[in-house]
Amino acid sequence: MTDAQETAAHLRTTTGGGPPDAEVPSDGQPTPIPLLEPREGIPPVVADADALARVVAAFAAGTGPVAVDAERASGYRYGQRAYLVQLRREGAGSALVDPVGCPDLSALGEALSGTEWILHAATQDLPCLREIGMVPTSLFDTELAGRLAGFPRVGLGAMVESVLGYALEKGHSAVDWSTRPLPEPWLRYAALDVELLVDLRDALEKELDRQGKLEWARQEFDAIASAPPAPPRKDPWRRTSGMHKVRRRRQMAVVRELWESRDRIAQRRDVSPGKVLGDAAIVEAALALPANVHALSSLPGYGQRMGRRQLDQWMAAVDRAKALPENELPQPGASPSGPPPPRSWADKDPVAAARLSAARAAVSALAERLNLPQENLITPDTVRRLCWEPPKRLDPDTVAQALAAHGARPWQIEQVTPVLVTALAATA
Secondary structure, eight states: OOHHHHHHHHHHHHSOOSOTTOOOOTTSOOOOEEOOSOTTOOOOEEOSHHHHHHHHHHHHHOEEEEEEEEEEOTTTSSSOOEEEEEEEEETTEEEEEOTTTOOOOHHHHHHTTTSEEEESSHHHHHHHHHHTTOOOSEEEEHHHHHHHHTOSOOSHHHHIIIIIOEEOOOTTTTSOTTOSSOOHHHHHHHHHHHHTHHHHHHHHHHHHHHTTOHHHHHHHHHHHHHOOOOOOOSSGGGGOTTGGGOOSHHHHHHHHHHHHHHHHHHHHHTSOHHHHSOHHHHHHHHHHOOSSHHHHHTSTTSSTTSOHHHHHHHHHHHHHHHHSOGGGSOOSOOOOSSSOOGGGHHHHOHHHHHHHHHHHHHHHHHHHHHTSOHHHHSOHHHHHHHHHSOOSSOSHHHHHHHHHHTTOOHHHHHHHHHHHHHHHHHTO
C-alpha cells in the first residue's frame, strides 16, 4: 500500500468521511459511490438583485467555513471572467450565482469577510472572483492540502474519491460556461463541485495535523490569501507558442503585430484569441514574411476557410511590421531578472552548476522523506537564485536570510536550510 493509500484509508476510518454503504472488494479499496444529486437538489440560478440579496442574507447567517468555486469559459471567451459562482455553507445550503446577471458580488464578499473560504486550486479562481468583488481574508485550499499530505492525484474528483469515497461526475469541466441558459446537467455538476468541499477540508485538516504539516499548510494558505493581484505581463506577445523559432527582429515584429491585431479582434468579439487566429499561424507568417495575400493564404492556418477580408487584415499586420524602421523593431527578449537558464550554467559558471546539482539532489531527497512534491517544499526558482548567488558566508543564518528574501515561508526555511547549507558547503 502506498503512502497516499495509507493516508486515504486512515482518513476514511478515522474521520467518518467514507460513505456508510461503500462496498469493500477483495483488494481492500472501497468502491466509490457515485454522487449524482446535491443534497437539497439543484439550487435555482441567482441572476437578479432581489435573489442575490436573499443569498447574501442566508450566507451571512450561516455558520462555519464557506465552500466556493467558479466556472470560466476558457477557450471560448476572451479573458478569464467567471460565468458561474458556486457556494455552500452550513445553515445556508448551496447557491449558484450568475455573474452575468449579477456582475457585482461585493456585497456577498463582504458578508463572508472573516469567514474561511474553501477552494480547490485557489490561485486559479481567485483572479476571476476578485474581478466581481469577492476576495477572501482567509482560505483553505484542498488541492494544496492534498499536495502537502502526499497525495499523487490532487484533482477534486480524485481527492473526493480517495478521501471521502464518493465519485463526482467529470463530464462538464471544459464546457462553454458562458452559455445561457445553462443546461440542467451542467448546473448539477456545478453544485456537486461544492457539495463535499467542507467535508474534504475537515478530513484533510485532520490528516495534515496527524502528519505534523498543518502549520505548513496554514502558512501556505495565508500567503495565497495575502498575495496582491499579479501585475500585467510585459510584452505578452512574446509568450506566443512556438516563439522560440523566431530569431530575427523583423520576424518578431510580425509576431507582435499579428498578436496585437488578434487580441483587439478577440476582445471586441469576446471570443478566445485562439479562435480568431492560432499561435502556430502567427509564427508561420513571421517565419515566411509573405510578400502578398496570395503567399499568406498558402501558409498553414490561412487556408481555404479564411475569407478575403480576414486575409487582408492579417496581411496588413504583416505589412506594418515589414515597414517599421530598424529602431522600432523589438529587441530580443530581455533576460529575466535573476540567474540564467540552468542549461547554460556549466559554461558560464561551473562552480555554480555544481552547487545547483548538489542542492537539487538534497531538496529531492528531503521532499521524498517528507512525502510532498519538491516544488511545494521550496520553489525551483528560489533554489536557482540561492545557488547562483549564495551568501558570502555559508551558515544556517545567512542561508535562511537568503531564502526569506526570495519569498520562502518560515516552514520551508526551517526544513530546507540544513540540507542546503550542507550541499552548498560541500561544493564550496
